[in-house]
Amino acid sequence: MKSIKVSIVSSSEEIYSGEATMVFATGTLGELGIAPGHTPLLTGLAPGPVRVQDGNDEKTFFCSGGFIEVQPDIVTFLSDTAERADSLDEAEAIKAKEQAEKDLSDKNDKIDYAKAAAQLAEAAARLKTIQKLRKNQ
Amino acid sequence: MANTKEVRKQISSIKNTQKITSAMEMVAASKIRKTQDVMLLGRPYSEKIKEVISHIANSSSEYSHPFFEDRKVKKVCFIVVSTDKGLCGGLNINLFKNVIAKAAEFKKDGVESCFALIGVKASGFFKAIGGEIVAKVEMLGDQPDPDNLIGLTKVVLDKHKNGEIDEAYLCANSFVNTMTQQPKVDQLIPLPVMENDDSAPTHWDYIYEPEAKELLNGLLTRYIESLIYQAVVENKACEQAAKMIAMKNATENAGELIKELELLYNNVRQAAITQELSEIVGGAAAV
Numbered sequence: 001m002k003s004i005k006v007s008i009v010s011s012s013e014e015i016y017s018g019e020a021t022m023v024f025a026t027g028t029l030g031e032l033g034i035a036p037g038h039t040p041l042l043t044g045l046a047p048g049p050v051r052v053q054d055g056n057d058e059k060t061f062f063c064s065g066g067f068i069e070v071q072p073d074i075v076t077f078l079s080d081t082a083e084r085a086d087s088l089d090e091a092e093a094i095k096a097k098e099q100a101e102k103d104l105s106d107k108n109d110k111i112d113y114a115k116a117a118a119q120l121a122e123a124a125a126r127l128k129t130i131q132k133l134r135k136n137q
Numbered sequence: 138m139a140n141t142k143e144v145r146k147q148i149s150s151i152k153n154t155q156k157i158t159s160a161m162e163m164v165a166a167s168k169i170r171k172t173q174d175v176m177l178l179g180r181p182y183s184e185k186i187k188e189v190i191s192h193i194a195n196s197s198s199e200y201s202h203p204f205f206e207d208r209k210v211k212k213v214c215f216i217v218v219s220t221d222k223g224l225c226g227g228l229n230i231n232l233f234k235n236v237i238a239k240a241a242e243f244k245k246d247g248v249e250s251c252f253a254l255i256g257v258k259a260s261g262f263f264k265a266i267g268g269e270i271v272a273k274v275e276m277l278g279d280q281p282d283p284d285n286l287i288g289l290t291k292v293v294l295d296k297h298k299n300g301e302i303d304e305a306y307l308c309a310n311s312f313v314n315t316m317t318q319q320p321k322v323d324q325l326i327p328l329p330v331m332e333n334d335d336s337a338p339t340h341w342d343y344i345y346e347p348e349a350k351e352l353l354n355g356l357l358t359r360y361i362e363s364l365i366y367q368a369v370v371e372n373k374a375c376e377q378a379a380k381m382i383a384m385k386n387a388t389e390n391a392g393e394l395i396k397e398l399e400l401l402y403n404n405v406r407q408a409a410i411t412q413e414l415s416e417i418v419g420g421a422a423a424v
Contacts, residue, residue, distance in 0.1 A: 011283045011363050014181035029346045043346040069189045076185050092288030099273035123230050
């Protein structure tokens with residue numbers, strides 16, 4: 001029987017990898033049934049169960065949104081680790097910006113390369129001194 | 138000449154320090170394993186998404202995404218991954234050195250730089266030198282959560298979308314082995330051209346559901362997030378390895394110091410005894 005390679009991964013782990021004769025999932029535009037030899041397809045993955053059938057064997061996984069890539073002999077599920085929504089992303093972005101803005105109060109537009117170089121030179125000199133001390137011991 | 142009490146005090150204080158550094162060495166050694174595991178767990182996703190992106194790059198898509206386009210560079214953004222804690226040798230400072238060198242190079246061509254920072258050490262350094270910081274994430278812990286990086290990534294990508302920056306670079310240490318960590322500055326946007334997959338036919342395109350633009354946007358964002366996440370977890374592994382080496386060296390140095398001080402202690406003690414004896418002999422002779 002023809003089969004298709006399935007891999008389900010999320011950014012922090014591999015959830016499943018193996019062969020299947022049929023895969024069912026919920027795309028953002030509706031239910032999908034993917035059989036071997038499917039035409040190349042790229043679509044969103046809606047949060048929900050993914051069913052992987054291999055002969056009479058059936059396994060079910062839960063995915064929380066992401067993307068599905070289908071090639072004739074491979075199907076890849078790229079699952080997010082968490083629920084994603086634009087508003088949530090926006091909140092995260094604002095948080096990261098605010099963190100930075102705390103420092104911006106005393107910001108200089110131009111980087112003081114001379115000062116940075118001096119700091120680096122100082123650190124290097126310190127290292128050298130330590131190494132020298134070590135040698136002399 | 139120092140007296141015996143002083144030397145003894147110094148020896149015991151160094152011994153205490155040595156106990157601490159050797160404990161830290163052992164903690165770091167046990168954490169290396171864990172951080173390496175996290176690094177490996179994330180790999181399948183980044184490999185898969187890379188595959189998908191290279192498929193897309195090879196397909197004859199009707200839509201070309203801004204992340205693939207080269208434009209005239211006026212301002213660049215460096216995403217700098219650093220550690221939250223110190224005591225890890227030259228790990229952070231070597232990386233910053235590379236970043237500063239690159240930024241200075243850009244400055245020569247009239248290109249401005251801004252920074253998106255991950256980790257306490259980076260924000261301390263770039264604040265001190267007065268760089269423009271656009272986003273910052275700190276205290277990610279030993280097992281960073283990919284979700285904590287979403288915000289920072291979005292800030293950088295939004296800036297790229299609005300034309301405020303034209304290129305982005307990812308700066309982090311890469312884990313060669315326990316003894317070696319290599320500071321790296323990699324181009325993130327525009328995405329470097331990927332090698333062509335020979336087996337793939339070139340005249341085909343996906344069916345996109347819904348639209349290509351929307352899908353590619355989401356997918357490329359995830360791709361860049363995954364690259365940054367991988368860099369962060371790899372940097373964590375580097376941190377523990379560098380910490381282990383630094384603490385090992387510190388313990389060894391403390392051992393050497395103690396040896397020397399013990400020699401000094403014996404000298405001092407012997408000198409005191411000799412002096413006392415000669416005083417007694419001198420006293421007896423005088424009577």
